[in-house]
């Protein structure tokens with residue numbers, strides 16, 4: 122371990138992006154989708170999540186710490202690149218660039234989102250349908266939410282594609298091509314779920 | 324005499340620490356010129372487009388048939404070999420720049436030492452030295468030899484490093500070329516005897532295999548069509564297994 126610290130950190134960064142953070146995002150989006158079924162069902166779902174056993178332990182170890190590590194190390198990785206899409210305007214080079222841009226957007230969005238919801242809740246505000254409805258009443262906030270959601274789904278889906286390579290799952294060009302289509306599907310599906318959920322509050 | 328001329332804009336630099344500047348040249352057109360012959364013309368007649376006498380532009384070349392890699396430079400924004408860059412196929416003015424991923428020695432000449440150091444770091448050779456004759460090594464299946472031949476075409480030209488957004492002054496990343504060589508030598512029946520050692524060098528220290536961010540520019544840029552991104556993914560698989568063996572212990576770890 123002493124010698125291969127960087128290798129270990131990179132592999133951790135990759136793993137944590139999918140397990141648990143990616144899985145958390147899927148659950149989070151899934152629960153949010155209750156908003157499309159109306160206020161009562163949404164509040165019930167939120168209530169269920171809020172009262173899960175081991176809530177704080179899970180929040181810390183499945184959500185907070187993994188995201189914190191992935192985000193901090195992710196910023197370090199992102200600023201190591203010198204982008205050259207001007208001269209090499211290939212699809213994958215653009216995805217490489219967008220992966221880094223979307224990571225930064227997700228970071229900013231998430232800080233704001235957590236401040237307005239989770240921190241507010243910790244300060245005693247009740248989390249429910251009205252809370253979100255009040256936030257997205259402001260069209261600027263709604264647009265920020267949509268940008269944040271799409272950045273997250275892109276970052277996760279494209280990250281899933283490179284995760285396959287990082288762990289040596291998709292080795293051949295053909296497997297990577299198929300993986301591009303599969304992760305595109307993941308992106309479209311999650312984006313639909315996310316955007317439909319937020320629009321339901323409007 | 325034909326009126327036709329070709330125009331070049333060359334990014335020049337006097338020495339390692341010199342400031343870079345652009346100089347324009349206009350040369351009489353000849354048929355079937357490549358960038359090297361244009362540079363030779365400047366050397367013969369070192370006057371710039373303004374008609375002022377200037378120093379001849381420095382550049383490197385050796386094989387003139389795209390197998391040595393020495394003549395690599397950035398031509399119209401893309402790194403490639405100048406010996407196979409045909410003037411008739413290039414948009415004018417032709418812009419020549421050094422591959423600035425490497426230290427510029429002078430004008431278009433760069434120092435690619437880091438690539439050769441990388442080959443040493445990953446032990447990109449088949450060790451056969453011993454105190455006695457080891458005899459002939461195991462045979463390689465013909466189909467595998469043909470596959471390995473493609474990987475062995477690398478001429479250490481540096482184009483893939485120049486194309487990679489993660490190879491730069493802010494990162495230690497070793498770059499695609501040396502990585503793919505590890506795959507080549509690990510596939511060799513005698514080279515495979517040091518497989519674990521080579522894989523460990525890719526995981527040790529900073530700037531190893533895991534620094535790849537999958538922009539996949541390298542595979543598009545490589546003039547030899549080497550499947551660099553396939554090599555990188557295959558090495559990711561090998562190092563993942565190797566790291567598990569290292570961590571959990573294995574009775575089959577070499």
Ligand code: HEM
Nearest residue numbers: 135138139192195196199224228277280281283284287536
């Ligand atoms: C909070 C701010 C975040 C930043 C700054 C960030 C940054 C990055 C960067 C720079 C990469 C590229 C790594 C590479 O290619 O070597 C990356 C990969 C990845 N990210 Fe994030 N990220 C963030 C949040 C997230 C979130 C919320 C998720 C989950 C939905 C996520 C999932 C992933 C995945 C799966 C990968 C691919 C890992 C791999 O290539 O093996 N990231 N992240």
Ligand code: SF4
Nearest residue numbers: 477478480481483545
């Ligand atoms: S892999 Fe291709 S681009 Fe890279 S150094 Fe070798 S020949 Fe040049």
Ligand code: FES
Nearest residue numbers: 385387389392406
């Ligand atoms: S001179 Fe050898 S590759 Fe161009």
